[in-house]
Amino acid sequence: MPTIQDVARRARVSTATVSRVLSTPEVVSEATRERVMAAVDALGYEPNYAAKSLRTLRTAKIVVTVPDISNPFFSSVIRGAEEAAQAAGYSVLLGDTRHSTEREEQYAGMLRRKEADGLIFLGHRLPDTLADLIGRQGAKAPVVNGCEFSPDLGVSSAHIDNAAAAVEAMDLLYDLGHRTIGVITGPLASPISRDRLEGVRVSAARHGAEAALRIATGDFSVELGEREAQGLLAGGDTPTALFCFSDEMAMGALAAARRAGHRCPDDLSLVGFDDIRFARYLDPALTTISQPMEDLGRTAVALLLDILAGRQSAARSVTLPHHLAVRGSTGPARR
Amino acid sequence: MPTIQDVARRARVSTATVSRVLSTPEVVSEATRERVMAAVDALGYEPNYAAKSLRTLRTAKIVVTVPDISNPFFSSVIRGAEEAAQAAGYSVLLGDTRHSTEREEQYAGMLRRKEADGLIFLGHRLPDTLADLIGRQGAKAPVVNGCEFSPDLGVSSAHIDNAAAAVEAMDLLYDLGHRTIGVITGPLASPISRDRLEGVRVSAARHGAEAALRIATGDFSVELGEREAQGLLAGGDTPTALFCFSDEMAMGALAAARRAGHRCPDDLSLVGFDDIRFARYLDPALTTISQPMEDLGRTAVALLLDILAGRQSAARSVTLPHHLAVRGSTGPARR
DNA sequence: CACAAAGATGAAATCGATTACATGATCCTA
């Protein structure tokens, strides 16, 4: 691999000039510039990244941690993040934490080692390492939350209005005449779940149906969606509608309902959350809250870049629009 | 941020000793080691990554490029890759190429800049940059293919026996009495598609049904699966079974079939490929070729690590086992 | 007890870039 020295020698200039040609060509004379570029091309020179990074203290990398990359919601958010990062000259270090605190800490360590310039976390847990960092640097800490909103963390974030979305979903069901409604939440440790649950309660209260709520705790996975739905549909006073906090869980719930002999939407209405690519291909097509997943990723990156550029004094939280996509899985309650 | 100098000063030793304590503690006396570690802890020292990398010429990073991270097959492979990389002390740089040659080249450039030690590509296109590298270094080039097998590229790879898998899928359909069978392939530029198509033809020939094959070209996406299925089901001499080269396309095909009034599996049998997490939750549960997706990722990383460790002289290709998961979407042909 | 071997540590070169400062050449203006 040729170094800047080789290029300098070949072009008969100093390394300083080579460096200038590559980063601030306008201060170099036309003739020299051409000579240097010729040498660069001839040798196939590319600046060594580690050397550059050591000198400039910039890595042009951001870490994105995610509890499970094989979850389509997260992979779509990552996709948006990767796109925006790439466009801004950054690359993405992927951290699949598999819900493990230890791995989260490990990835957070990359910031301390100057292995990355910033970090976006898509889960809800803020690793201790980062909490320290935020304690010291406040809003200047290069950390952004990808889709949850926890005002108390003091971290910028991109998210939708989860409570409002949940209200819309529940309102739809009540308007269709449902009374006894089952809800399968995500892990309650996550603010995203708590916000949605809050929305569920608000809507139920408004419709005087709080006592008719049937709440089960899931974890966003298709497996638990199936199991919890089975539980909800087994008891007496069976719900006539189910609201799942993720499309994956709705998929599981649909399978459970089918197995229990309920037809959707005739016997059971179903609402999901996220609007993953497959939602509309289910049978029936899934009514769901549509989140701008890629945009969440892009926005998170934009927030992080603002911090890295130093134009950010307080934590900002951006609320992106969502909408309720009404499809075939919801229908009037049968009496 | 404290540097190795700060630690050395505080522990009253040279930087060489600090470095030794951290990388080869056994050559340092007990007393010194403790003194140094105390200083490390007190200062919260972490070795600067760029400096280390500059000196050692190792980055402990591998690039994984993928045509579309939001595709569940790819995200599962990536998941396995990330896990294996992490376990071996490497981290993963994610390259979502969005099927763009330009982006592929861009990521390949990371190898030249020593921004990463190796690269795994999950698509089928080998960027020119890498072709050069392989031309120069042969099997020692730190490049591995993630799921396609192209012997002519001279690149190690991890994959299943796609042709054999396709034969099994088709045999199942013929054994169920189907004759006119529709096939929705992936892009024919990809060897993976061509191998599977070859398997399809072999099975058809064996059953004397080559003339009854109906072949459409898809791109692995749910959207094209739907459209191509619609086309196949519209013509005269409608197939009674469909074999799709991805579960996503099968999902689209299922939706198209439903819309066209075919019931699955009564009127139309359906076989997918991949066995993504959702396959078994479709209605009916999808019969499909089950690929060890995470294992493909892990194996690709293992191959790459072998190359990086210098214990690899010729390109190796590892064939992992697959199996045909027979579920509800296939049934006897109605006459 | 002398001398070699083994063990522990330090001094300094090195990796490959960037950049502050110095220098020399050219140009313009009074």
Place this chain on the structure above:
DNA sequence: TAGGATCATGTAATCGATTTCATCTTTGTG
């Protein structure tokens, strides 16, 4: 035409680690 301003380029310090080689101490052996 002298003097400063402007422009182009070079010299060398610097970023923060690792590692070779040298030095000094300790231990072991005949």
